[in-house]
Amino acid sequence: xxKTALVVSGGGSKGAFAVGALRYIHENVQPVDSFDVYCGTxxxxxxxxxxxxxxxxxxxxxxxxxxxxxxxxxxxxxxxVLGLSVHDAAPLKRKIEELMTQGRFDRLQAAGVPLLLATxxxxxxxxxxxxxxVPGAAPAxxxxxxxxxxxxxxxxxxxSSCQPVLMQPIEIRPGAVPVRQYVDGGVREVTPxxxxxxxxxxxxxxxTLAPRQTTDDPxxxxxxxxxxxxxxxxxxxxxxxxxxxxxxxxxxGNAYVRAVGGQLLAQGVAPAxxxxxFDQPASPFAGTSVTTIHExxxxxxxxxxxxxxxxxxxxxxRGMMAKGHAAAKAYFEAxxxxxx
Amino acid sequence: MKTAVNIRKxxxxxxxxxPVGAAAQDIPKGFDLLAExxxxxxxxxxxxxxxxxxxxxxxxxxxxxDRLRAGLVLGGLYPGSGVGGLAGGRLTLKVLSGPPFMLAxxxxxxxxxxxxxxxxxxxxxxxxxxxxxxxxxxNFLGLSFRVHRDFAAxxxxxxxxxxxxxxxxxxxxxxx
Numbered sequence: 001x002x003k004t005a006l007v008v009s010g011g012g013s014k015g016a017f018a019v020g021a022l023r024y025i026h027e028n029v030q031p032v033d034s035f036d037v038y039c040g041t042x043x044x045x046x047x048x049x050x051x052x053x054x055x056x057x058x059x060x061x062x063x064x065x066x067x068x069x070x071x072x073x074x075x076x077x078x079x080x081v082l083g084l085s086v087h088d089a090a091p092l093k094r095k096i097e098e099l100m101t102q103g104r105f106d107r108l109q110a111a112g113v114p115l116l117l118a119t120x121x122x123x124x125x126x127x128x129x130x131x132x133x134v135p136g137a138a139p140a141x142x143x144x145x146x147x148x149x150x151x152x153x154x155x156x157x158x159x160s161s162c163q164p165v166l167m168q169p170i171e172i173r174p175g176a177v178p179v180r181q182y183v184d185g186g187v188r189e190v191t192p193x194x195x196x197x198x199x200x201x202x203x204x205x206x207x208t209l210a211p212r213q214t215t216d217d218p219x220x221x222x223x224x225x226x227x228x229x230x231x232x233x234x235x236x237x238x239x240x241x242x243x244x245x246x247x248x249x250x251x252x253g254n255a256y257v258r259a260v261g262g263q264l265l266a267q268g269v270a271p272a273x274x275x276x277x278f279d280q281p282a283s284p285f286a287g288t289s290v291t292t293i294h295e296x297x298x299x300x301x302x303x304x305x306x307x308x309x310x311x312x313x314x315x316x317x318r319g320m321m322a323k324g325h326a327a328a329k330a331y332f333e334a335x336x337x338x339x340x
Numbered sequence: 341m342k343t344a345v346n347i348r349k350x351x352x353x354x355x356x357x358x359p360v361g362a363a364a365q366d367i368p369k370g371f372d373l374l375a376e377x378x379x380x381x382x383x384x385x386x387x388x389x390x391x392x393x394x395x396x397x398x399x400x401x402x403x404x405x406d407r408l409r410a411g412l413v414l415g416g417l418y419p420g421s422g423v424g425g426l427a428g429g430r431l432t433l434k435v436l437s438g439p440p441f442m443l444a445x446x447x448x449x450x451x452x453x454x455x456x457x458x459x460x461x462x463x464x465x466x467x468x469x470x471x472x473x474x475x476x477x478x479n480f481l482g483l484s485f486r487v488h489r490d491f492a493a494x495x496x497x498x499x500x501x502x503x504x505x506x507x508x509x510x511x512x513x514x515x516x
Contacts (some may be wrong), residue, residue: 076365076445078478080416086444088513106433158516166443310443 003036003289005201006051009191009240010042010184011209012309014302016063016317018047020324021296022056027204030058036197039129039192041208042272043183045117045160046096052113053104062099063321066312070095072167080165089158089167090276093143094332096157108132111164115147118185122169123178127188129195130156142194147173155293160185163308178269188242192245193293204247207324209309210240211300242296246301249260249294254284258267296331298323365511366448367434370480373506374398380499382419389420392497398430407434413454419461419497428456430493432474448474448479452484458491467491480508 008018019067022088026032027090033054040048050059068074072090080086108115114133121128127142128154134144147153152172159170159182169181191208214233221227257278263275280286302323396415403410409432416425416488434450452472459466470484482503489496 072514074365074444075513076480077441077477077512078508079444080442082478082480082508084515086442089516090514091515168513170516174515264434268380333351 002202003200004030005034005037005039005119005196005204006033006035006048006201007193007206008044008047009049009206009208009210010044010309011302011303012043012313012316013043013051013066013301014209014298014305014309014320015047016044016318016320017209017302017324017327018044019056019059020064020321020326021207021328022047022324023060023321024052024325024328024332028054028329029205031112035111035205037201038113039118039195040116040160041118041190041192042161042163044207045157045185046099048117048239049100049104049108049115049157049214052111052115053059053217054087055104058099059323060304064318066077066095066315066317067314068310071312072310085162085164085168086166089162092156092161092167093292094153096237099210100150100154101118101155104222108153111185114199115153116144116192116193117147117156118189118192119156119170119172119182120185122164122181122183122232124180125187128182128215129185129192130160131195132201135198141204144195156182166302186237186239189243189332191243193243196290197247197250197290200287200289202289203294204290205294206244206247206296208244208295208297209241211298212241213237214301244293247290247293250288251290254289254291255291256287258291289322296324297327298327359364364447365406365479366437366476367402367406367409367432368511369402370510371507372400372402372409372479374400374482374503375506376415376501378499378501378505380497380511382497383493385494387495391418392420392499393418393498394426396426396501398503400430400432408432413456413476417459417461421461424459424461426456426460426468427455427458428468430454447475450474450484451514452486454486454488456488464492465487468497470497476503478508479511480505 020031032051037306038048038052047059073091075087116129116131119128129142129144130147131144132147147156154168155172159172162168162170165181169183171181173198183273191206193206196204221230261274302320304319305311346450376396376398380392382390382392386389394414394415394417397502398410400409413428413430416423431453434448436453438447452474454470456468461466468490470486470488472484474482474484475477476482484501487498
């Protein structure tokens with residue numbers, strides 16, 4: 001049976017773009033609480049659990065009214081030397097506890113839908129997905145940790161959203177030995193496509209909150225600081241583009257395997273023989289079936305979200321929500337056939 | 341979230357959260373206790389310029405967050421001969437914020453006004469009134485320049501003081 005996945009990237013207040021896209025998808029493609037797998041990083045980790053609960057109106061309300069003070073208590077530069085982080089994410093923790101209630105957690109548990117939130121562990125440097133369902137076989141390249149309680153889920157949402165240095169790292173299970181501190185999964189995976197693929201999704205709707213590539217800058221760089229700035233841009237974009245590069249490889253690989261299988265069947269090879277031929281332990285595509293990735297992004301940078309997406313201006317967020325709705329509409333209306 | 345890019349932008353662009361938000365912790369709500377060491381000069385009218393040293397504890401309460409603090413000044417002084425004590429009040433008004441760095445307040449400039457009605461050196465009681473300008477960072481360290489005029493005797497005192505907030509840790513982000 002075909003599996004669809006919803007994947008939402010990080011982007012802070014630019015999550016409003018994703019929420020706008022979700023409104024279009026909900027009304028025209030498929031209900032937001034009907035996906036088979038949900039994956040999110042950072043602001044995406046705040047969005048997908050509520051989407052899985054069908055709380056789209058709540059998401060819209062939050063992403064058009066949230067202000068700076070609702071999420072972070074700003075600090076001073078002394079905290080860089082003296083503190084655990086420059087700013088304090090305590091308001092964000094309270095907001096998550098307000099939104100992710102026991103009732104919503106129980107609904108997610110009852111639905112049995114895989115929900116995967118991306119974090120990075122500072123001790124092991126691994127990409128770690130916190131998941132309501134853990135796959136049997138250990139996936140390559142990342143760890144999966146089980147979400148066993150409401151508090152686990154709330155703290156995983158918080159950890160996935162806490163940009164290192166700017167906000168505190170989070171011990172999802174405080175006091176655990178050895179110590180494990182988790183930060184924003186966007187350090188290693190901005191758009192968490194890998195988890196959706198590993199969970200057997202055929203079709204992925206991926207909402208990424210940045211354009212494919214930053215606009216070229218023809219200006220000569222004349223200072224080390226400007227070169228450092230550009231270099232870090234490159235590092236960040238490389239992380240983001242690798243998410244898609246690897247996912248596209250799986251997509252194309254699966255499409256290729258299916259095409260070859262189809263050819264063999266058309267030429268009279270027995271289905272069992274074809275299946276056995278492809279069912280090799282060494283197959284890099286074993287356990288995956290992704291063939292379609294719908295990539296929805298803004299055409300240009302969402303500058304109104306501010307650098308880092310940490311400018312929470314309700315008017316700007318309403319504008320980004322409208323852009324997300326328009327981008328999804330344009331994308332799906334351009335498809336040759338309806339998605340579902 | 342494109343974290344690497346975000347942090348770079350926070351580091352280098354510096355204006356992520358805007359000046360109002362970024363300055364919110366310059367003068368946080370609550371009580372602070374500053375320890376100050378100062379040195380400068382005292383110049384009685386018609387007399388020689390004398391060395392001045394002060395050591396002070398300055399309990400301060402925030403009246404208007406990010407704008408105005410008020411409190412006491414309690415300490416000792418050495419005005420060139422003999423030692424004494426001083427007590428009075430201080431108002432500190434933030435007038436300027438430095439550019440945010442990593443979204444955080446960097447420094448701010450204050451105007452200070454002091455009235456010290458109880459300055460005693462030897463057997464003499466004095467009354468000082470004065471003010472100055474200060475630069476503070478992170479609700480942690482400060483440097484100020486102040487001038488006082490002695491009401492009871494025609495003398496002027498000037499000093500540069502370094503302040504250390506003994507309660508700065510109260511505003512640091514805690515483990516969540």
